[in-house]
Amino acid sequence: MVGEISREKIEGYSSAFEADSKNIVAMNAVARSDVREVALSRDVVSRVDHTYSHLIRTGKATAQGQTGRCWTFAGLNTLRIYAMKRLNLEDFELSQSYIMFWDKLEKANYFLENIIETRDEPLDGRLVMWLLANIVPDAGQWDMFVNLVKKYGVIPKKFMPETKSSMASRTMNSSLVAKLREGARDLRVMHEGGASPDEMRKAKACIVEDIYRMLRIHLGTPPKNFYWEWRDRDGEFHRHGKITPHEFYSEYIGFDLDSLVCLINAPTKDKPYNRLYTVQYLGNVVGGHEVRYLNVPIDVMKRAAAEMVRDARPVWFGADAGKASNRDLGVFDPEIYDYGNLYGTEFALDKSDRLDYGQSRMTHAMVFTGVDLDEEGATRRWRVENSWGDKVGDRGFYTMSDSWFEEYNYEVMVDRSYLPEELLKVLKTEPIVLKPWDPMGALAL
Secondary structure, three states, rough: OOOOOOHHHHHHHHHHHHHHHHHHHHHHHHHHHOHHHHEEEEHHOOOOOOOOOOOOEEEEEEEEEEEOOOHHHHHHHHHHHHHHHHHOOOOOOHHHHHHHHHHHHHHHHHHHHHHHHHHHHOOOOHHHHHHHOOOOOOOOOOHHHHHHHHOOOOOHHHHHHOOOOHHHOHHHHHHHHHHHHHHHHHHHHHHHOOOHHHHHHHHHHHOOOOOOOOHHHHHOOOOOOOOEEEEEOOEEEHHHHHHHEHHHHHOOOOOOOOHHHEEOOOOOOOOOOOOEEOOOOOOOOOOOOOOOOOEEOOHHHHHHHHHHOOOOOOOOEEEEEOOOEOOOOEEEEOEEEEEHHHHHHHHHOOHHHHHOOHHHOOOEEEEEEEEEEOOOOOEEEEEEEEEOOOOOOOOOOEEEHHHHHHHHHHEEEEHEEEEEEEHHHHHHOOOEOOOOOOOHHEEEE
8 A cells, every 4th residue: 555664664674773783772771761861961961050140049949749830830939039139038938829729710710701702613613622621721821920910919828828739730620620611511502592691601600609619628718818927037027917918019029010021932934023922812811911922033032031130130931841851950951862863863843843843832931040141241051940849950940051042942021121122112013813722822831
């Protein structure tokens, strides 16, 4: 049959494999070892360096557990640096479960609103199937984090600590998804029976109440206010008294969330540089700020991020953390594994091809808290604050080569003041709307 793998071809493959002794050595090594250990580059390992010319003082590494909350951990790790400075603290954490509670509730409402909006779309069409496959995930984006902080504020971790479900969310998520798919069915059945959107929203409110009850059971009660007092790093005692989550943010963090812009680097043909983009149905809060991306060349992204870190301002970013990385060493480097020599082949997709063909996308959010600049001010490597605990890397911190930044970093949040005037003008334009399944619609886990 045309196109089949013939017995003759297989014999040829086998003969060619056995003719090269390097293949036998590789096979024997991989039979007893993880292929990553076999392919680990000694040259890269020997140049691992966790020192930087510019370093931001941070707290201890945080741990997101068995969840996809890196984007909120990275967001709160960014904000806590400002809080630690104002409070004069050596270490500090904001409550991740508090943000998780409101994110789940808002995503449930957002999902059901999208079901109402797409009520005339076919159930088996790509859009509705996509919506039904992406219900209340742990994952998210920076603008979704901003929506939550603006609406609900933040609180110190001790006032809403982690629970079993916040640290290992799979079972909770399974129950939430089951209830929301049931709700989606009920709303579409109502529409088929002639119900108006207003009637559907009344029914939606009951479903959201069920979700709220389930979240209270799993995550606890988010406080409306709390009594705040602390002792700073110099031993001095401070007492504020009763305070709300919004008041705490305003007084002890005070960072202008609206000043940040999301720069992306998507060098694909369908996304010209210096244009603004958004993604259809990507969000969490109905009526909240939509996700917006400004696509720029990689050197623009690096320059803005480096200047912020040089000014002691942490930078939230999103990258494909699973590619060319080693947890034990705490390294992001495109040459960390020499798979080409191991397999006797070349891996030739560039960044554009990897996006177009599904080989890479933004999967994880972290924070830049250091950068190493050479004598001319060019970037050499980056210090990365992760949220995988303190048992990996340099007590939870990673080092990223500049070449890895170029290949696998997709977005950074930078202050508008670090952008040239011509890019600020682009921010005032209407964004190009991308399909929900576009690779730039990926969520950080």
